[in-house]
Amino acid sequence: MSRSIDLAVIPGDGIGQEVVAQGLKVLNAVLPQDVKLETKEYDLGAQRWHRTGDTLPDAELEALKNHDAILLGAIGDPSVPSGVLERGLLLKLRFAFDHFINLRPSKLFPNTATPLAGRPDIDFVVVREGTEGPYTGNGGSLRTGTPAEVATEVSVNTAYGVERVVRDAFERAAARPRKKLTLVHKNNVLVYAGHLWKNTFDRVAAEYPQVSTDYLHVDAATIFFVTQPERFDVIVTDNLFGDILTDLAAAVTGGIGLAASGNINPTGAFPSMFEPVHGSAPDIAGQGKADPTATILSVALLLRHLGYDTEATRIEDAVSADLAERDGGTARTTDEIGDALAVRV
Amino acid sequence: MSRSIDLAVIPGDGIGQEVVAQGLKVLNAVLPQDVKLETKEYDLGAQRWHRTGDTLPDAELEALKNHDAILLGAIGDPSVPSGVLERGLLLKLRFAFDHFINLRPSKLFPNTATPLAGRPDIDFVVVREGTEGPYTGNGGSLRTGTPAEVATEVSVNTAYGVERVVRDAFERAAARPRKKLTLVHKNNVLVYAGHLWKNTFDRVAAEYPQVSTDYLHVDAATIFFVTQPERFDVIVTDNLFGDILTDLAAAVTGGIGLAASGNINPTGAFPSMFEPVHGSAPDIAGQGKADPTATILSVALLLRHLGYDTEATRIEDAVSADLAERDGGTARTTDEIGDALAVRV
Ligand SMILES: CC(C)[C@H](C(=O)O)[C@@H](O)C(=O)O
Ligand SMILES: CC(C)[C@H](C(=O)O)[C@@H](O)C(=O)O
Numbered sequence: 001m002s003r004s005i006d007l008a009v010i011p012g013d014g015i016g017q018e019v020v021a022q023g024l025k026v027l028n029a030v031l032p033q034d035v036k037l038e039t040k041e042y043d044l045g046a047q048r049w050h051r052t053g054d055t056l057p058d059a060e061l062e063a064l065k066n067h068d069a070i071l072l073g074a075i076g077d078p079s080v081p082s083g084v085l086e087r088g089l090l091l092k093l094r095f096a097f098d099h100f101i102n103l104r105p106s107k108l109f110p111n112t113a114t115p116l117a118g119r120p121d122i123d124f125v126v127v128r129e130g131t132e133g134p135y136t137g138n139g140g141s142l143r144t145g146t147p148a149e150v151a152t153e154v155s156v157n158t159a160y161g162v163e164r165v166v167r168d169a170f171e172r173a174a175a176r177p178r179k180k181l182t183l184v185h186k187n188n189v190l191v192y193a194g195h196l197w198k199n200t201f202d203r204v205a206a207e208y209p210q211v212s213t214d215y216l217h218v219d220a221a222t223i224f225f226v227t228q229p230e231r232f233d234v235i236v237t238d239n240l241f242g243d244i245l246t247d248l249a250a251a252v253t254g255g256i257g258l259a260a261s262g263n264i265n266p267t268g269a270f271p272s273m274f275e276p277v278h279g280s281a282p283d284i285a286g287q288g289k290a291d292p293t294a295t296i297l298s299v300a301l302l303l304r305h306l307g308y309d310t311e312a313t314r315i316e317d318a319v320s321a322d323l324a325e326r327d328g329g330t331a332r333t334t335d336e337i338g339d340a341l342a343v344r345v
Numbered sequence: 346m347s348r349s350i351d352l353a354v355i356p357g358d359g360i361g362q363e364v365v366a367q368g369l370k371v372l373n374a375v376l377p378q379d380v381k382l383e384t385k386e387y388d389l390g391a392q393r394w395h396r397t398g399d400t401l402p403d404a405e406l407e408a409l410k411n412h413d414a415i416l417l418g419a420i421g422d423p424s425v426p427s428g429v430l431e432r433g434l435l436l437k438l439r440f441a442f443d444h445f446i447n448l449r450p451s452k453l454f455p456n457t458a459t460p461l462a463g464r465p466d467i468d469f470v471v472v473r474e475g476t477e478g479p480y481t482g483n484g485g486s487l488r489t490g491t492p493a494e495v496a497t498e499v500s501v502n503t504a505y506g507v508e509r510v511v512r513d514a515f516e517r518a519a520a521r522p523r524k525k526l527t528l529v530h531k532n533n534v535l536v537y538a539g540h541l542w543k544n545t546f547d548r549v550a551a552e553y554p555q556v557s558t559d560y561l562h563v564d565a566a567t568i569f570f571v572t573q574p575e576r577f578d579v580i581v582t583d584n585l586f587g588d589i590l591t592d593l594a595a596a597v598t599g600g601i602g603l604a605a606s607g608n609i610n611p612t613g614a615f616p617s618m619f620e621p622v623h624g625s626a627p628d629i630a631g632q633g634k635a636d637p638t639a640t641i642l643s644v645a646l647l648l649r650h651l652g653y654d655t656e657a658t659r660i661e662d663a664v665s666a667d668l669a670e671r672d673g674g675t676a677r678t679t680d681e682i683g684d685a686l687a688v689r690v
Contacts, residue, residue, distance in 0.1 A: 076533070082543075083536040091534070115571045117462040134479075134500070134535060141537045145544070149504035151537040155479070159494040186585070188421070189436070190479060191428040192486045192496040198427075199490070219592035226460045226571060226596045240531070244589060247564035251571045 004036040005306060008067035008271065012045040013085075014280025015290035015334075016073025022292035022338025023071055023299045026318075029342035030303070030311045040067070044089055046077035046280075055088030061096055069302050070273040073295065074280035087137060094130050097270035099263035100161065101168050102128035102239070103301065104246040104277060106229075109323040112254035116226060122253050124232035127169040128242025130263055132161040133193075135239040157193040157238070162200045168266060169236035170208045180233035181205075182214040184221045184241055197238065222248060250277050257291030258323075260298040264305060274302040288333035293319055296341055311345075318344035349381040350651060353412035353616065357390040358430075359625025360635035360679075361418025367637035367683025368416055368644045371663075374687035375648070375656045385412070389434055391422035391625075400433030406441055414647050415618040418640065419625035432482060439475050442615035444608035445506065446513050447473035447584070448646065449591040449622060453574075454668040457599035461571060467598050469577035472514040473587025475608055477506040478538075480584040502538040502583070507545045513611060514581035515553045525578035526550075527559040529566045529586055542583065566590060570597060595622050602636030603668075605643040609650060617650050619643040633678035638664055641686055656690075663689035 009024070011017040024039065031037055042060060049055055064070060075090045094102075108114055108122035138154035166183075173181040183201045187194025198215065205213050216224065218241045224231055225248050237245065250259035259277035276294030284290060297319055304312035318341050326332075332340070354369070356362040369384065376382055387405060394400055409415060420435045438444075453459055453467035483499035511528075518526040528546045532539025543560065550558050561569065563586045569576055570593050582590065595604035604622035621639030629635060642664060649657035663686050671677075677685070 082533045082539070086533040087536065115462060116460050118460075134498075137536075138497075139500070139535075139537045141541065143504075144540075147504050147508075149541055151502045151541040152483075153479075153500040153502075153535045153538045155484070155498040155500070157496045157498075159488075159492050163492075186588075188427045188431040189585075189588075190484075190498045191432065192484045193498045194427070195489075196486065196494055196496040219589050222567065222589055222593040223596040223601070226593070227600075240534075243531075243534075244564050244567055248567040248571070248593070251568040255572075256568065 003034060004038065005031075006066070006068045007037065007039045008064050008070040009039050009041045010044050010070060010072045011041065012073040012075045012280060013047070013077045014074055014282040014285040016045070016075070016280055018286070018288065018290050018334045019276060019292040019295040020071060020073040022334060022341075023295040025338045025342045026296045026315060026345060027299050027303075030314055030345040031308075032311075045075055046080050046085060049080055049085065055085060056092050061092075064093070065097075065270060067271050069271050069306060071299065071302060072273055072275035074276065074278065076280045077282055091135060091137075093273060094263050097263075097273065098265050099130045099273060100165055101262070101264040101266060102130035102242060103262040103264055104128060104242070104249070105260065106246070106249035106253045108253045109258070109320055111324045111326060112258065114252055114254055116229075116252050120228070120230045122229045124229070124249070125172065125234050126242055126246050126249060127165060127172060127234060127236045128246060129161065129165045129237070129239045131239075132157055133239035155190070155193055155238075155240070157196050159196065159200065162197055163204065166200050166204050166236055169234055170204055170211055173211045173234040174208055176233055178233040179210055180212045180214065182216055182232060182235045184216050184218050184235055184237040184245065186218050186241070188217060193238070201236070218245070221245060225249060225252060246277060256294065258293050258297065260294050260301055262298065262301040262305060272302075272305050274298040274305075288335060289331070290334045292334050292338050293341075296338070314345045315341070348379060349383065350376075351411070351413045352382065352384045353409050353415040354384050354386045355389050355415060356386065356418040357420045357625060358392070358422045359419055359627040359630040361390070361420070361625055363631070363633070363635050363679045364621060364637040364640040365416060365418040367679060367686075368640040370683045370687045371641045371660060371690060372644050372648075375659055375690040376653075377656075390420055391425050391430060394425055394430065400430060401437050406437075409438070410442075410615060412616045414616050414651060416644065416647060417618055417620040419621065419623065421625045422627055436480060438618060439608050442608075442618065443610050444475045444618060445510055446607070446609040446611060447475035447587060448607040448609055449473060449587070449594070450605065451591070451594035451598045453598045454603070454665055456669045456671060457603065459597055459599055461574070461597050465573070465575045467574045469574070469594070470517065470579055471587055471591050471594060472510060472517060472579060472581045473591060474506065474510045474582070474584045476584075477502055478584035500535070500538055500585070502541050504541065504545065507542055508549065511545050511549050511581055514579055515549055515556055518556045518579040519553055521578055523578040524555055525557045525559065527561055527577060527580045529561050529563050529580055529582040529590065531563050531586070533562060538583070546581070563590070567593060570594060591622055601639065603638050603642065605639050605646055607643065607646040607650060617647075619647040619650075633680060634676070635679045637679050637683050638686075641683070659690045660686070
């Protein structure tokens with residue numbers, strides 16, 4: 001049997017290049033001999049935009065469709081107006097490839113620093129909706145730049161979009177030992193979207209009697225993230241709330257240097273895309289200071305998505321073991337962490 | 346000289362009644378002899394709604410306008426559909442009385458429990474916009490309850506609304522020792538509203554060269570709330586981000602039992618309203634377990650708003666001293682905490 005992975009790589013900006021190199025190093029190390037890995041790099045991001053004005057031309061969007069998956073480093077640079085690359089490249093990919101599951105596991109690994117006293121036992125996963133909510137780009141501005149300006153942002157929520165992510169979250173919760181799913185929204189204020197989310201959640205819940213369910217307003221959820229994070233198992237939430245909560249989750253589980261994510265289209269109609277939660281961190285770019293662990297854990301999510309469960313678990317175990325042995329003394333370089341993990345897998 | 350305060354009191358639901366009683370006790374204790382305090386209680390909230398179907402009838406809204414200020418306990422009960430009392434009473438008051446400044450100070454008092462290791466030095470205030478953003482009730486639902494449902498929520502932002510809250514925040518920052526103001530938004534995704542906020546902020550900043558400024562995306566802000574909260578002095582942000590961030594702020598500074606807030610109309614056109622950040626906590630209502638400190642600190646904000654600075658500071662100092670002496674042994678009742686603070690002021 002001969003197997004292969006045809007991977008698109010978008011290193012992007014800032015530390016993106018460095019961390020992606022380590023992700024590929026570990027991917028190469030963990031894959032069995034018989035799996036043929038092909039990678040193709042796409043030059044997209046701030047430099048490309050400065051050079052050509054392109055964020056994501058149609059030809060490249062088409063070409064990207066043909067890969068099995070995408071590994072992305074980080075997008076964004078202060079030299080580019082805010083929103084241009086986010087909306088023109090990163091979100092464009094998530095929307096064009098219908099990445100409706102934005103999967104973000106949060107685990108407090110042994111021996112990692114957390115700002116929380118008492119080191120609670122944290123191991124939950126956020127299933128963030130990826131193609132709707134306030135991220136759709138609906139909205140506009142009237143009389144822009146005048147004292148009479150009105151700017152709107154429209155959160156769009158469909159039964160179609162909400163149900164598919166809620167179902168996915170119930171499936172994930174049912175497959176985990178604790179079998180608990182929490183819906184996070186703000187249905188006491190955002191009543192239209194809130195009711196759609198809550199009603200869909202309650203209806204699907206009836207099909208999963210083995211899953212215990214819970215509802216929290218997003219503001220209350222942030223409290224529990226710091227006072228009682230161990231109460232969470234799987235969380236399902238909207239695109240914007242998920243964005244906010246997963247940065248907070250990363251912070252309490254040792255920082256965004258460790259937080260992985262997958263932008264997943266479970267139907268397989270388009271390639272899924274895996275990326276660290278962190279940004280391009282231009283302040284430390286090129287200095288070998290970036291922690292590539294988040295990218296390497298994103299490679300594990302990528303492998304699991306493609307059916308390489310054993311290899312995914314090997315990466316996760318390697319990270320766990322590596323973190324347990326980090327002594328907090330001399331910081332290792334990006335390269336050294338990548339090497340250490342490549343050896344371990 | 347004879348002075349007077351004509352106060353409207355809305356105890357509301359759950360623990361609202363209990364904590365408001367303590368707030369009034371301390372208010373009575375701190376006020377100088379020559380100040381005549383008149384209070385009028387309004388029966389609004391879940392019980393009233395169950396009895397009559399009313400949330401906030403016009404006659405009461407009119408009557409409330411004539412008071413100098415409003416003290417509110419908490420609104421909400423699980424027996425009332427989510428959104429009914431929030432939108433029909435609490436938010437109705439904030440919008441009808443144009444409470445465009447939602448002021449929420451966050452301070453880690455000595456000797457209070459924080460979930461953060463290392464007990465950082467936290468002392469910042471969030472100036473949350475109170476009359477716009479996703480809270481306006483704009484939006485709707487089409488084909489409700491069918492598989493083809495579309496639900497929208499519209500965030501409305503005006504130059505008028507953004508500029509007045511931004512100016513207020515710059516004034517507050519300029520009056521504080523550290524003179525630092527951070528704008529929190531998500532202008533890389535919510536580009537229309539984000540640009541309005543950022544452009545307004547930058548324009549007003551030019552008038553306050555003594556204030557140092559900073560911008561953070563809301564997701565990144567949550568990280569700093571737990572890893573580096575001491576970096577914040579004054580934060581200005583939109584209605585929804587402010588809602589989320591102030592619950593998180595309360596959690597890291599000892600819990601929502603201590604978090605005070607003021608819904609302020611600085612023009613004086615309508616009465617301002619003061620309330621604890623916490624909710625009605627029906628699970629502990631009527632048991633004397635609620636901490637009235639958040640309400641008592643809200644009374645301090647109320648006094649400062651009405652020009653009683655000395656008395657406001659006396660309450661805040663009393664809380665500080667009281668917290669410093671709490672021994673974490675036997676928990677005191679709601680009443681005991683109120684008594685202790687009434688004696689101290
Ligand atoms: C860069 C930005 C557009 C993005 C988002 O808001 O989704 C990021 O914060 C993330 O969480 O992946
Ligand atoms: C009860 C709810 C409507 C309210 C809000 O969202 O503003 C509350 O969370 C608050 O922060 O005062």
